[in-house]
Amino acid sequence: MRPPPTDAGLQGPFLLSTDTINDEVVEGRSGAYALGYIDNFGRFCITYVGSSPSDLNARLKDHIGTAQYFKFRHLPTDRVAFEKECELFHDFRPSGNFLHPTRPDGSNWTCPRCRTVALTR
Template identity: 65%
Template sequence: MTQQELPGTGLRGPFDLVADTIEEELVENCPGAYALGFIDNFGRFSITFVGSAGEDLKSILKDRIGTASQFKFRHFAQPQQAFEKECEMFHQFMPVGNFLHPGRPTGTDWTCPRCRR
């Protein structure tokens, strides 16, 4: 499978959600946003969950191994950018694995760029 950008998100992937791939593709201690999912019968990436990490996306994705077969991701310079991207993807894709709107990280007053929550 070739690396593609998920339309409208700017995420890299898809990649297999396995430790070796995560080690190869992600950098240490970097904020980021991600989408988990699978390749459907039409060869499209189908999102089942979105999330973000304010400090270490690599560690978060390693913790998610076994919850999906594929992932897409993007690193960000600032944690707030990762949170905002997670919110945008939540509203755009309404993944079945996200029951609630992403929560604001503790100690921040950040709001969702879509609904200002």
């Protein structure tokens, strides 16, 4: 079952600022995230999705200034974070993501939604 468009299985939304990121996101942990804004109906609209294999806190700070809000979820491993990013990409087709997420160099991970597609740049 697909999650509803405003949920995505992530926590938030939170204001995309250094203080909020430090309050909510544990340093040095992997995870996936979505950036976006709140529309006139109070819904979180996703404009970009991503993941970090090692430090979600630091990755989110790189995006400060590019979006108003973020949602996130800590995930146990870098691979799970990658797969979550792929699912978010397929579910929401964010306007800011031009390309399918790429797997890390040297891994043979596949997207859970398009397993047969070779994930190359």
